[in-house]
Amino acid sequence: xxxxxxxxxxxxxxxxxxxxxxxxxxxxxxxxxxxxxxxxxxxxxxxxxxxxxxxxxxxxxxxxxxxxxxxxxxxxxxxxxxxxxxxxxxxxxxxxxxxxxxxxxxxxxxxxxxxxxxxxxxxxxx
Amino acid sequence: xxxxxxxxxxxxxxxxxxxxxxxxxxxxxxxxxxxxxxxxxxxxxxxxxxxxxxxxxxxxxxxxxxxxxxxxxxxxxxxxxxxxxx
Amino acid sequence: xxxxxxxxxxxxxxxxxxxxxxxxxxxxxxxxxxxxxxxxxxxxxxxxxxxxxxxxxxxxxxxxxxxxxxxxxxxxxxxxxxxxxxxxxxxxxxxxxxxxxxxxxxxxxxxxxxxxxxxxxxxxxxxxxxxxxxxxxxxxxxxxxxxxxxxxxxxxxxxxxx
Numbered sequence: 601x602x603x604x605x606x607x608x609x610x611x612x613x614x615x616x617x618x619x620x621x622x623x624x625x626x627x628x629x630x631x632x633x634x635x636x637x638x639x640x641x642x643x644x645x646x647x648x649x650x651x652x653x654x655x656x657x658x659x660x661x662x663x664x665x666x667x668x669x670x671x672x673x674x675x676x677x678x679x680x681x682x683x684x685x686x687x688x689x690x691x692x693x694x695x696x697x698x699x700x701x702x703x704x705x706x707x708x709x710x711x712x713x714x715x716x717x718x719x720x721x722x723x724x725x726x
Numbered sequence: 727x728x729x730x731x732x733x734x735x736x737x738x739x740x741x742x743x744x745x746x747x748x749x750x751x752x753x754x755x756x757x758x759x760x761x762x763x764x765x766x767x768x769x770x771x772x773x774x775x776x777x778x779x780x781x782x783x784x785x786x787x788x789x790x791x792x793x794x795x796x797x798x799x800x801x802x803x804x805x806x807x808x809x810x811x812x
Numbered sequence: 813x814x815x816x817x818x819x820x821x822x823x824x825x826x827x828x829x830x831x832x833x834x835x836x837x838x839x840x841x842x843x844x845x846x847x848x849x850x851x852x853x854x855x856x857x858x859x860x861x862x863x864x865x866x867x868x869x870x871x872x873x874x875x876x877x878x879x880x881x882x883x884x885x886x887x888x889x890x891x892x893x894x895x896x897x898x899x900x901x902x903x904x905x906x907x908x909x910x911x912x913x914x915x916x917x918x919x920x921x922x923x924x925x926x927x928x929x930x931x932x933x934x935x936x937x938x939x940x941x942x943x944x945x946x947x948x949x950x951x952x953x954x955x956x957x958x959x960x961x962x963x964x965x966x967x968x969x970x971x972x973x974x
Contacts, residue, residue: 602727603727605727605728606727606728606731609728609731609732610731613731613732613735616735616772617735617738617739619891619895620739620742620769620772621742622894622895622898622899623765624742624745624746624765625898626894626898627746627749627761627762627765628748628749629898629901630898630903631903632905633755633757633758633761634905634934634936634947635903635905635949636758636761637761637934638894638897638932638934638947638949639894639897639898640761640762640764640765641761641764641765641928641929641934642890642891642894642929643891643894643895643898644765644768644769645768645929646887646888646891647772648768648769648771648772648775651735651772651775651776652772652775654776655775655776655778655779658728658732658779659779661728668830669830669831670782670784670829670830672830673784673828673829673830674778674779674784674787676825676828677778677784677787677788677791677826678775678778678787680791680822680825680826681771681775681787681790681791681794684791684794684795685768685771685794686929687925688794688795688797688798688801689764689768690924690925690928690929691798691921691925692764692797692798692801692802692805693761693764693928693934694924694925694928694934694935694936695801695802695805695806696757696760696761696764696801696804696805696808697757697934697935697936697937697947698805698809698936698937699757699760699804699805699806699808699809700755700757700808701907701936701937702808702809702810703756703757703808703809703810705755705757707905707906707907707947708905709903709904709905711904711905711906711951711954712906712907712908712951712954713906713907714907714908714909714945716907784829788826791826
């Protein structure tokens with residue numbers, strides 16, 4: 601029981617750590633703010649979701665072996681935290697992207713920029 | 727056994743947060759720093775979720791929920807500030 | 813009214829700790845939910861509540877199915893895609909325009925969030941006519957079809973919230 605629980609938790613946590621590290625790595629590897637946002641938002645959301653899944657799996661194992669309801673409470677609160685994180689991260693990234701574009705930060709190496717064409721300004725970097 | 731794994735995970739996430747500080751300080755534009763701060767916030771939420779399992783306390787999970795909401799509000803404020811609406 | 817029910821249930825879920833909930837918590841939940849519902853009405857005057865659309869359980873089950881099956885699969889694909897791009901560094905970014913023709917704000921929000929968390933795309937701006945400006949990390953086509961960007965998500969958003 602203990603070994604199986606440890607292995608499942610370890611697998612989930614390794615996936616979470618892997619994606620969170622990729623999110624941090626993408627902050628340094630990509631050239632401009634939009635591409636950085638791709639890596640940082642997606643990978644950190646996914647990694648944190650998997651971290652939450654590992655806590656849920658751990659609490660489920662504990663609940664079935666010990667049988668105390670406070671592990672069920674832990675599961676419910678983790679689910680609430682994950683749902684809030686899923687919604688707020690995407691919306692926050694969208695807000696930062698829009699603000700960056702409105703404050704005239706051009707995407708580097710962009711092949712096309714329809715939003716700047718619509719606003720009628722020329723692209724500075726190409 | 728799981729508790730040991732969780733503790734090591736918290737250590738690794740703490741190292742990742744320290745690594746983010748580089749982008750937070752060096753970022754050429756303000757949106758870069760905002761993105762770094764956003765990533766840092768979601769890592770802090772991950773740490774809080776894991777620590778709630780380590781210390782077996784549900785209160786820490788509630789703090790994670792509130793922290794996620796507050797970090798979203800602060801991100802919105804920073805975005806509005808970058809746009810120049812304030 | 814929807815805000816009232818949502819915050820009432822949310823408070824009870826967060827306050828539940830194994831046993832029975834004491835009656836005073838119900839009173840506190842009622843008070844908080846009333847304050848939140850009234851302030852939401854002040855902030856969003858155009859919001860109207862309809863029992864048929866909001867409290868329809870079929871709609872909620874469709875929403876849960878959407879979150880776990882099509883959206884979850886797309887989320888996994890997106891992360892593997894981004895992981896490969898972070899490691900190899902192969903990018904060709906650009907901002908493209910698509911017109912999914914959605915009316916309600918909620919449907920636009922669902923679609924924008926879905927676009928942000930699916931492969932290689934990030935919503936930058938939505939204008940009043942409903943045009944989405946999407947940052948695409950590997951542009952294959954400068955005037956893309958809707959299918960290339962988000963697959964069937966627009967019809968899902970229309971079913972869920974329009």
